[in-house]
Amino acid sequence: MLAGRREGVGNAMVASLGIVTPFCSCSAIPLFIGLVSAGVPLGVTFSFLIAAPMVNEVALGLLLAMLGWKIALTYLAFGLAIAIGAGWIIGKLRLEGWLEPWVLKIQAGTAEIPAASVTWPDRVHAGTEAVREIVGRIWYWIIAGIAVGALIHGYAPEELLASIMGEDVWWSVPAAVLTGVPMYSNAAGIIPVVEALIGKGAALGTVLAFMMSVTTLSLPEMVILRKVLSMKLIVVFASVVTIGILAVGFLFNLVFA
Template structure:
């Protein structure tokens, strides 16, 4: 994904700065450059992941998977497995949503799918390597464990709150199983029309929200200076950690892209835990993600999702400030 971003970044540089003469230093140039690169990467990921998950779901023995997960739901095993899967997949918050849709299509319990959705953007192997190099193994270990625990507990809590009734109606009806006996012996070619139909429906539902979400993120990225955040999450502010989470929501930056911002904030005196809360909020609770979630969740579930995860991020920030 990083290679693709570099290629697209060079293409955007050429288009904006060489052909159109837009200044690299201008807020407008930064905004449009960010939108072109981020939107292209995300829409390609959405398409790829949606078709991939549609293929996997087509071959899964859905009733067996559902029954197994239901059987182990109360032990938290499924939530732990989903969070670990999220930690080893290099997806951002928006590109994780097609996988969430696929899990719902496969009839997995909502809490388990949410555990994946929470952890996936927060922890990935590239961010871990950079984090280790910058802050050492102790800080990295606490961060990784915090991200996985947040995913496990968040999924369990939202499941216990009975939020499974508040996913979008179209998602409840997407790709209803037609019976394993009817599909078990089908070839891939015979399965493809159904896979394409379900994937196309999902992409049509999500694409406008990817577009408008990235427009918002690009405007914030280009026009809101970093000093704006430093002013409100300084060491002297007793509410700095909750504010850091709230102020980070309009942003959309992945776990790798936010690390230089975190380093800059910490270098200017912002406590590590406060900066960490800002980092977690910007990659796990962004406005673009909220717009996408609006298409796959009803309002009550979105509010509960954001409130639960924001609370966990605030507690994690306070924990980091106590330990480091």
């Protein structure tokens, strides 16, 4: 379904799929690889990779309970805008050649057999082989990424973070985004930190930009993505998403000032 859609429609569809899939960034990456390998456009798969950890039902439910429906709904709208917009931009750049060669090889193999002639046993066999190949190539990167996250999981110097995010200066939002990159958590794990920071007087938009950075631009995610993407493509992905997160942080601070 996704492979047959125009990029704009595909981006919106897969970003909406991300809302109902409670994956963190590390667990979304194997599915990201599967989508790319199946021939789904690269920009569309990036929309899923962004939306799944950032705008899932767990994050929205907790935001609704802790901060109210207005903030939860606004976060949903901005998060989807980042996922759809960033994926669309990456798709328009036509950067498929910046995938790692082994991913391109799997992707090329998907066109060998017409879909109409594939039986269910063929599909099961192909799926089993794809799982074996993908897991065999990235399992140690996933463990490395989780290990990096484990080293800093639960470590959030709230007083220091609140002092940075409570500053009424332009650089507080960029500082919050940069602070979130080395940390790792899923949405459920970071929202209690968000609530604590807001309780200490941190600006709402700045804190939510921090949350988006932790869930979407974390160092463990980049470690795993390096097995799939070239450094050039990782830089493009991180840059486009960072611009979107910064815009959301500034807009939130403006709207909820």
